[in-house]
Amino acid sequence: MVRNSSAPYSLNPISPLTYAADITVMLRSAILDVQGKTVENALHTLGYAGAGHVRIGKHVTLSLEAGSLEEAEKLAREMAERVLSNPIMEDFVVSVAATTEQEAEA
DSSP, rough: OOOOOTTOOOOSSSEEEEEEEEEEEEEEEEEOOOHHHHHHHHHHTTTTTTTTOOEEEEEEEEEESSSSSSHHHHHHHHHHHIOOOOOTTTEEEEEEEEEEHHHHHH
């Protein structure tokens, strides 16, 4: 694996493990979700009167190499903070787990 030496993290060069990260990004509740409101109105128009409080967000999945689960979680949080979300308007939730191959080996 080739990595940029200016990267803000270090991977274990001997045996990095692969992790799966799920990152969900949503507008903060105080911010009007125009897209969610539009979808909610469309659902009502189509006869789904019970649908409400629709919020539209982003769900990002990615794999990453790290020396430990803690390092993988830290990297995923950094990616969410720096690239995947707008910290002024959005909140995010990060979930990281070892890949299936590693779980089978453990």
